[in-house]
Amino acid sequence: MEQPILSFLTAYFSDLHIQCRLTDRKQLELADLDLGLRNSILMQEADAQKQAPFPFVQNTIYFIVDYYECNYSFFRLPDKSAFLFVGPFLWREFERSQILSLMNRLDIPTELFPQLQEYYHALPLIADKASMTALLRHVYQTLDADADVSVQTLHLKDLETRESFLEKHQFVVPEDPVLSMHLLEERYHIEDELLDAISHGNSARALSFMEALGNLRFVPRTEDALRNRKNLILTLNTLLRRKAYETGVHPFYIDAVSGNFARMIESIQSVEEINDLISYMVQSYCQLVEQRSMSSYSDPIRQILVTIDASLTGDLSLKRFANELFLNTSYLSTLFKKEVGMTLTDYVNANRIEYAKKLLRSTLLPVQDVAAACGIPDVHYFTRLFRRITGMTPREWRR
Known part of the structure; x- marks a missing residue:
């Protein structure tokens, strides 16, 4: 016993x-x-x-x-x-x-x-x-x-x-002089475990280490309790942003997430709001890593994927990317299919139709305007492509 x-x-x-x-x-x-x-x-x-x-x-x-x-x-x-x-x-x-x-x-x-x-x-x-x-x-x-x-x-x-x-x-x-060596070591150990969980997109594990980190106490830098908490969460935002970058998430995606959190932090009016935001921040970065990590892709493919996500209405042809990357079109086509699992054209079309589905469900835009917003100015071609991928027409999907 x-x-x-x-x-x-x-x-x-x-x-x-x-x-x-x-x-x-x-x-x-x-x-x-x-x-x-x-x-x-x-x-x-x-x-x-x-x-x-x-x-x-x-x-x-x-x-x-x-x-x-x-x-x-x-x-x-x-x-x-x-x-x-x-x-x-x-x-x-x-x-x-x-x-x-x-x-x-x-x-x-x-x-x-x-x-x-x-x-x-x-x-x-x-x-x-x-x-x-x-x-x-x-x-x-x-x-x-x-x-x-x-x-x-x-x-x-x-x-x-x-x-x-x-x-x-x-x-x-x-x-x-360092008085609390053991406590400092524990703090850095917990931070390392938190960042490791973020790098694997593991929200549950990350939140558990975030809770452990929250149980540690830090010396206040100012007399303003709210400002102290804001400074701590701004530091956390920087740590998580850096870890997301190290795991292969492109700065294009990281900047959007971290910038949004920076604005949210500064607009907060109470310590209680910050505690709620911390959990949301940790989960968001885990989701970002899980969905946007490109560590398995080569640099050319990574650049293409980010460009496609950034603007579906632009020229997303194989010829355009081959010229910009100084690569042979045949080589680039083979490389893209090998790493992504589908051709460049199929990938672009799938992303355009996925965006169209969101617009059809969340807006009242006419189908022609939805098609244009997705980079397909020909509404008839858009309708045929939409039906081929989803099994129904845009109007049927909207209903």
Whole structure:
């Protein structure tokens, strides 16, 4: 029973982006658990950063608040084989004024403020302590049904005087300080997975990673919450646009989609609207890649396909494309059929009739005008072609 329930607990906290570890150490070493905070800003070697052991009681779930106001939880397994640690995390947002107050109390150099702010904004939030306590208590009692489990909160600053703490902790400003290395790595990993899902046109997978990315917290760049969200989604639009290009979607299609989203983002009036737009954006780029990726086509065929999509009313003859691409007409005809699966003429006609079907259903344009809009000025030829491809006349289709 022990392994399944612990695996469940680890997976649960992993989904919340909270570290959950088993260790057989009897000494609490927060430098190994704090996602790089102490190793980044303290001058001492790792051994000097270890928290002195403190008495613990079996059948007790501990919640710890360290000197940096980070929260952890741990308990010793009923069989005494290991300790389970959860954290760091925050119960509430750590505001700018609180960071400055902490820095003043611990004599942390002011130059470290940007890195500390980045660190605290990256830490996951748990809004409901009661629910987490109930979960851990339930897990413990599943491991030992007879245990009388208690809960205790420890503030490490109450176990050591400020003077004693400062004697043992000397802060230093690194040349390139990075406090939340683990969290930054996780963010980039999720972004990579998101972009990989986009490159395969997999909407469901992309949305799941987008949700995971949304659970991470970022340092606000301005005091305007809406502007911050707009900036983030504009960055996302750029990332998705670039990935679509890398997967073989022509800039002609990408520019239309990304430009439309850029305008939509700037017109948004609330944070709630942005959250809805993010899902739509991810799905749209997946659909774009799925329908428009030309990675399997050679450059000449790719140019022809884009030109056809851009203007069905122009000259779309084999001779025109052969001249523009400096290729022999016979060679180009063979290449097109090999890569696309049909002749150039059949492909052009199929696209023109597909567009005609949309116009017939969505407008009241006369059939002659529909034919002209599709690049076929001869309405009689258009009608014959339409019937050959669809099995009915344009008027029958419209009805």
